Amino acid sequence: MNPIAAYIKENRKAAGLTQAEFAMRSGLGLRFVRDLEQGKTTVRLDKVNTALAMFDMEAVPGRKGASE
Amino acid sequence: MNPIAAYIKENRKAAGLTQAEFAMRSGLGLRFVRDLEQGKTTVRLDKVNTALAMFDMEAVPGRKGASE
DNA sequence: GAAAAATATACCCGAAAGGGACTATTTCAA
DNA sequence: TTGAAATAGTCCCTTTCGGGTATATTTTTC
Numbered sequence: 333m334n335p336i337a338a339y340i341k342e343n344r345k346a347a348g349l350t351q352a353e354f355a356m357r358s359g360l361g362l363r364f365v366r367d368l369e370q371g372k373t374t375v376r377l378d379k380v381n382t383a384l385a386m387f388d389m390e391a392v393p394g395r396k397g398a399s400e
Numbered sequence: 401m402n403p404i405a406a407y408i409k410e411n412r413k414a415a416g417l418t419q420a421e422f423a424m425r426s427g428l429g430l431r432f433v434r435d436l437e438q439g440k441t442t443v444r445l446d447k448v449n450t451a452l453a454m455f456d457m458e459a460v461p462g463r464k465g466a467s468e
Numbered sequence: 469g470a471a472a473a474a475t476a477t478a479c480c481c482g483a484a485a486g487g488g489a490c491t492a493t494t495t496c497a498a
Numbered sequence: 499t500t501g502a503a504a505t506a507g508t509c510c511c512t513t514t515c516g517g518g519t520a521t522a523t524t525t526t527t528c
Contacts (some may be wrong), residue, residue, distance in 0.1 A: 335459075335462065336445075336459060336461055339461040341518095350504060351505070352504080352505095360486095360487095361417070361488080362484060364485090364487075365508095366507090367486085370506080373445060374446050374484080375444070375445050375486090376444050376445070376485070377404075377441060377443050377459075378441040380459075381441070384464075385464070388456070388463065388464050390403070391404060391445075391448075392403040392407075392459070392461075393404055393452050393455075393457040393458070393459065394457060394459070395457060396452075396453065396458045396463075418473085418475090419474075429516060429518080430515095430518090431516065431518075432516060432517075434475070434477095435478070435515090438476075440471095440515095442514080442515070444515075444516085447516085
């Protein structure tokens, strides 16, 4: 599981939101949210950032493998 | 400029590579490398990670606006 | 300042992502 | 255990990204 997928899944749950609720609030498609959480690698960066922005986060470069 | 675009551009130059050389070595298209460095937001995450992997990095969630 | 190299922009097409809707499977509480 | 909610998988269509090529602009080097 990639770091971003794991982060979204974990924090969405922590916020008590279902995938559908999260999709609604973020303005993303439900299908996208699912694909993202399942670790789909070919997702678009802007959509990923829209999802991360729900937690005041964004995609940044990080050393590979840090904090498994 | 988004953090990833800035990182790639900066480190590619630091490595003494042109966009074309970087594209060759990473296996990415020249056009993609350019779009990425120019901050195109709709790029695919897997390609972004391929670029970052050249420096042993990957896209991870980071607090928004940290380290301008 | 001129020439060359590097980078940015434009056009086109094939491949694929995003998304809606529907179904199947898993999870979880009563 | 069972029934409802949540998540995962499938099909199809529309949009658009990725990349090749060709041209313009900027930057660098002499």
